[in-house]
Amino acid sequence: MDSTHLLNLHLVHKALEYCGIDSSRLSGLNLQLILIAMSTLVIAINAIKYSTKEKQSRAPVVGYRTFIEPTFVLRGRFFQGARQIVTDGYNKFKDGMFWIRRNDTDLLVISTKYVDELRGLPESKASPIQAHIRVGKPFLNFNDLSCRINKNLAGKHSTTDLFLESNLHTRVLQNRLTPNLGKLFPTIKEELDYGMARDLPTMGYPLTQPLSDDESFVELDTYKTMLRIIARISARMFVGLPLCRDEEWLHITEHYTEDVFTTVMLLRMLPKFLHSLAVWLLPSSYRVHRNLRRAKQIIGPIVKERRNIQSQAMQSGEERNDTLQWMMDAATEDEGKPEKLAHRQLIMTLGAVHTTTMAVAHALFDLCAYPEYFGTLREEVDRFYNTEQAWDKSDLTRLVKLDSFCKESQRFNPPAIFAFNRVAMESLQLSDGITIPKGTHFVVPSINALMDPAIIPDPNKFDPLRYYRKRLEPEEANRHQYTMTTNTELHFGHGRFSCPGRFFAAVEMKLILSHLLRHYELMLPPGRERPVNQVADDNIFPDVNAVLLMRRRQGVQEMRSEGV
Numbered sequence: 001m002d003s004t005h006l007l008n009l010h011l012v013h014k015a016l017e018y019c020g021i022d023s024s025r026l027s028g029l030n031l032q033l034i035l036i037a038m039s040t041l042v043i044a045i046n047a048i049k050y051s052t053k054e055k056q057s058r059a060p061v062v063g064y065r066t067f068i069e070p071t072f073v074l075r076g077r078f079f080q081g082a083r084q085i086v087t088d089g090y091n092k093f094k095d096g097m098f099w100i101r102r103n104d105t106d107l108l109v110i111s112t113k114y115v116d117e118l119r120g121l122p123e124s125k126a127s128p129i130q131a132h133i134r135v136g137k138p139f140l141n142f143n144d145l146s147c148r149i150n151k152n153l154a155g156k157h158s159t160t161d162l163f164l165e166s167n168l169h170t171r172v173l174q175n176r177l178t179p180n181l182g183k184l185f186p187t188i189k190e191e192l193d194y195g196m197a198r199d200l201p202t203m204g205y206p207l208t209q210p211l212s213d214d215e216s217f218v219e220l221d222t223y224k225t226m227l228r229i230i231a232r233i234s235a236r237m238f239v240g241l242p243l244c245r246d247e248e249w250l251h252i253t254e255h256y257t258e259d260v261f262t263t264v265m266l267l268r269m270l271p272k273f274l275h276s277l278a279v280w281l282l283p284s285s286y287r288v289h290r291n292l293r294r295a296k297q298i299i300g301p302i303v304k305e306r307r308n309i310q311s312q313a314m315q316s317g318e319e320r321n322d323t324l325q326w327m328m329d330a331a332t333e334d335e336g337k338p339e340k341l342a343h344r345q346l347i348m349t350l351g352a353v354h355t356t357t358m359a360v361a362h363a364l365f366d367l368c369a370y371p372e373y374f375g376t377l378r379e380e381v382d383r384f385y386n387t388e389q390a391w392d393k394s395d396l397t398r399l400v401k402l403d404s405f406c407k408e409s410q411r412f413n414p415p416a417i418f419a420f421n422r423v424a425m426e427s428l429q430l431s432d433g434i435t436i437p438k439g440t441h442f443v444v445p446s447i448n449a450l451m452d453p454a455i456i457p458d459p460n461k462f463d464p465l466r467y468y469r470k471r472l473e474p475e476e477a478n479r480h481q482y483t484m485t486t487n488t489e490l491h492f493g494h495g496r497f498s499c500p501g502r503f504f505a506a507v508e509m510k511l512i513l514s515h516l517l518r519h520y521e522l523m524l525p526p527g528r529e530r531p532v533n534q535v536a537d538d539n540i541f542p543d544v545n546a547v548l549l550m551r552r553r554q555g556v557q558e559m560r561s562e563g564v
């Protein structure tokens with residue numbers, strides 16, 4: 001009799017003793033029969049459990065290299081290798097579901113075919129906020145999957161948990177900022193001009209000096225310069241003058257997001273029970289809290305002063321058109337507390353500034369990597385500049401080639417591998433009978449959908465005018481725009497909770513690109529290729545250190561007195 005068999009018999013003895021049966025009175029054969037019966041029972045119980053489990057739970061886990069690869073190794077590999085792992089899963093299960101293991105959590109990746117039936121669900125059923133913000137509980141509760149999930153932004157540990165309290169900022173972006181973009185256009189452009197004149201490395205804009213043929217190229221620190229310009233424009237919309245030109249405020253808004261992300265990425269590497277301790281030790285977390293404290297000190301008095309002026313017989317003098325004022329107007333008593341309004345300014349900045357900067361940086365890198373498109377885009381931009389009529393937002397919507405370029409650049413360089421992050425707040429029954437259990441964090445592989453030849457022809461070709469060409473068909477003229485979302489074009493989300501700031505982002509982006517196209521020559525440094533994107537888990541970033549070369553463009557005639 002081998003040692004395993006002995007051990008089994010010993011366990012049978014113990015089990016029988018535990019049940020109050022005197023096992024010494026049973027023969028060896030009986031014991032073996034009992035052993036077989038117990039094993040059969042265990043197998044049967046498991047088989048019943050498996051067959052009655054909801055179909056979804058059987059979704060396969062992708063990424064393991066071999067069946068003996070430890071899960072912590074797979075999670076570690078996901079940090080840099082997410083794209084390949086998800087692509088492998090997509091290629092095998094694109095019409096179904098599969099699990100991926102991230103350092104902090106498991107995500108259920110679902111087919112794009114489910115997006116249409118899920119996109120209208122309310123927060124109480126499929127919650128994006130829970131998926132982005134909430135922090136999982138440190139200890140497991142096997143009855144509630146959500147306890148095992150640490151959400152994308154680690155909630156209170158990164159100070160983003162204010163999102164959970166209410167959606168005041170989203171209401172304001174949807175109801176005030178987006179509908180007023182036309183009216184706000186001159187203000188946006190004024191801030192853009194101010195930023196371009198101050199922050200670009202080539203001075204001399206507006207073109208006061210004649211250009212010489214041999215004017216040399218200078219380096220453009222692409223990401224950092226665009227970040228500053230976009231932080232300025234966002235601040236002008238969010239808090240208005242004079243704070244939007246305050247160096248400390250701009251610094252806070254630029255760095256809050258960076259430090260939140262650094263904190264979140266570091267926390268993901270640690271077990272959850274260490275998070276509360278780690279946030280006290282991480283320098284990035286310290287900076288998050290310091291910037292938040294300072295933001296409250298800065299915004300608090302402004303809110304009080306504005307309220308004082310308003311209460312003095314509503315004589316505010318000029319109408320304030322910024323999100324701080326709109327939030328003050330729309331807030332409930334609790335939402336309107338000065339420290340909460342300050343906090344919300346930073347939360348909104350978190351959604352607005354780096355996302356748009358990344359998109360602009362990617363577009364500039366793509367422009368320089370495909371310089372053959374400079375001519376086509378410049379021709380379109382110049383046509384609009386070379387008229388005497390004043391610029392407005394509708395001019396931007398007529399920049400259809402530039403719009404198409406932005407969309408194609410985003411297709412190749414989205415902000416993340418996944419979109420449509422949701423947590424099932426209750427069991428979700430899908431139309432094909434599959435269930436997503438309560439508490440599951442699910443996502444859609446948006447990057448793969450837009451690289452799938454079944455969805456988009458010749459997907460690996462960078463074709464910046466593909467959407468422009470589609471729009472030449474009369475019935476398609478108003479479709480395929482940068483800001484439009486569908487169940488396969490998900491980089492701004494889709495449906496009820498799609499990005500409320502994307503129309504503002506598109507205005508900023510097209511203004512910046514058309515300004516640069518109009519006034520400057522840009523190129524990659526000789527011998528360099530397009531800067532390679534960086535990845536961290538499912539996030540995708542442009543190379544923040546990559547430089548481009550730029551110089552003023554020759555022979556540009558300014559028709560407009562304001563010198564756009």
Ligand code: HEM
Nearest residue numbers: 128170351352355356359420491492493494497499501505
């Ligand atoms: C190119 C730039 C941008 C990209 C790629 C982007 C992308 C996204 C995505 C993917 C979502 C999640 C949608 C979902 O859950 O399904 C989102 C949400 C959000 N975005 Fe943007 N965004 C951009 C610019 C902006 C700007 C400029 C603002 C502010 C003015 C903004 C404010 C927000 C807010 C507040 C949310 C949360 C909405 C909610 O769940 O209530 N975003 N964005």
